[in-house]
Amino acid sequence: MYVCLCTGATSQTVCDLVARGASTSKEVAAACGAGADCGRCRRTLRAIIASARQLDTSAAR
Numbered sequence: 398m399y400v401c402l403c404t405g406a407t408s409q410t411v412c413d414l415v416a417r418g419a420s421t422s423k424e425v426a427a428a429c430g431a432g433a434d435c436g437r438c439r440r441t442l443r444a445i446i447a448s449a450r451q452l453d454t455s456a457a458r
Contacts, residue, residue, distance in 0.1 A: 400445070401431035401438040411442060415449045422446070 398408045406429045419425045422442040426433035432442050 400441050401429075401434075403434035403438075404430035406431035406438075408445065411445050412449070415446055420446060420450075 400406050400408050400411050410429055411425055411431060414425050414428050419428055422432045422439050425431055425442050425446070432439045
């Protein structure tokens with residue numbers, strides 16, 4: 398699914414960046430451009446990041 402229409406970034410692209418260590422929407426924007434232009438996708442970026450953190454926390458238990 399496309400997360401950022403401005404740059405064509407997909408949810409897979411964002412998930413891959415988060416898996417490699419991106420932990421903020423600014424870091425994702427720096428890596429692929431998502432969230433850097435109009436900003437409409439920032440909420441979705443933050444949700445993907447939060448979901449990954451929650452999965453990491455659950456896996457650590």
